[in-house]
Amino acid sequence: MRILRFVARRLLQLIPVLLGVVVLTFLLVRVLPGDPIRTILGPNATAADEAAARARFGLDRPLWRQFTDYLGGLVTGDFGTSIQSGQSVGSEMALRIGPTMELVVLAVAIAVVIATVVGLWSARHANRAGDHGIRVLALIGNSMPEFWLGLVLILVGYAGLGWFPAPSGRVDPDTDLTPITGADALDALLTGNMPALTSALWHLALPVLTLVIVIVAPLLRSVRASALEVLRSEPYAAAEAHGLPGRVLRRGYLVRAALVRLPSLAALVFGFAIGSTVLIEYVYSWQGFGQWALRGLLYRDYPVVQASVLVIALCYVVVFLIADVVHAMLDPRVRI
């Protein structure tokens, strides 16, 4: 299988990049101002207390030794111990990734579908009122601060209409949901817990809507531009002149060609969405990865910062890898 070989090669190429990221974060977080130990000690702590705390987290050792210890841990899947909470970073992170992924993946998927349908329509009605209206609307959505849009949706959907649950948490605790992946809707589906599923979906509605509105514009623009290129191309004109039925023209000529540029852009948008979730999680008290990483950063919790940076980088490059594979499947000219 050529694709499998391609994926394997790309995964191998990832190792030096990720190693670079690990080294850089490890050094930067220690070189730049801020001290994690001072934040966990009370105001009356003595120098001896501080030294003891430093020793407990191995921060008294030489830098190279700390690094080799950390790297050794990473190889065995140990991300270290959080200085703030004293818990294992790996297990803390496992609880946090699911909820965030649920949010981002759902939003990007919905945005891609909307962008495809609306973008194709927009291209086929290019430069008419409907097309102009859609483009301006998408620009407006793209120009909104996502955290503010989240607040407005809460104001309308919760405080005003009362249709949606309060922005605290991801699922009604009374539904007794057993966590498996941390993505609540998925967990509810896996355990067949219908009340929890309904509750999780209601909680998801507003944050996902917020994210979709903010990210749909660039995807829409890309689909529209590619579709316009196809519609104005000679092969398409020839196919049309030969009298092919509209359905064949759309399915055979337009849709696939118009989607060719979408995967790599969707990967970029995925990264943008990860950035936005830090803000959206904050607004909806989502208790996801973004909030966790942000707190780690603010308290200079070295292991937490290192782990979250590594995971974000890993996530980002893996998404780009998936995008390349999808691109190759859509476009037969691409050889991988």
Added chain:
Amino acid sequence: MSLLRTGRSRKDRDGRFGTVLVAAGAGILAVVALAVLLGPLFTSWGPNQIDGDAPTLAEPGGAHLFGTDVNGMDVWSRLLYAGRVDLGIAIAAVAIAVVLGSILGVVAGYFGGWLDDVLMRLTDIFQAFPTFILALAVAALLGSGPLNLTVAIALVNAPAYARLVRAEVRTIRDLTYVDAARTSGASTIGLLWRHVLPNSLTPVRVIAPLNCGWAMLTLAGLSFLGLGIPVPDAEWGAMISLGTGDVVAGRWWTSVPPGIALLVCVLGFSLLGEGLQERADRVRR
């Protein structure tokens, strides 16, 4: 340019919408800039002035157009003064990013070699992260305040400009007119400054306005998280953050107006960028 009639009329139509977008964007920005610069003319309150007579969280109307916030400060006047901070930092940060990125891009693209390799690998690492996350990390490490924020936002945007300019320079440096200038004895600096740089900035002109809008959103986002402009100073993101608690209680006036101000400003930049893009596409086609 095509002489086919249908082709031309289609181009003209695309171009007209582009011009409309540019005009709308520029108009919006002009109005906002005027309102913000002449702000004190439209309000009798200072940005941090507490009205002892009005209750905190007073509803809009009367002496306070948009009511007062949780501290008893006038929302409308804070809105106007905050615009200076937001627009100022965003434009300054993008300007710094353009200058820094262009210098790096021209040097890397023109001279090539190991310098090019080092610079491009560095931008690779920067681009392995979503930009907001990078800005967040840099701002958290540098600390809050207008100067640090400008630096943080400029820093995370510079690599994109470096790449853009470098790509342009690599094609331009081999063009005949550059050769001609070189043989007629232009110094390297003069050659780069007078002949290479101006033409390599074409894509930057489209990206920079869009980037200004993005910089405003980043700044506001950072302030919203408490990493930006420290309270009591007026800044739109910080104002929204201050009004977060009011939203759940159904009080809209503390957080909705600053968001609309941001939206209008960023939309101005987006329209400008989109319109310029549309016109650039028309020329290319």
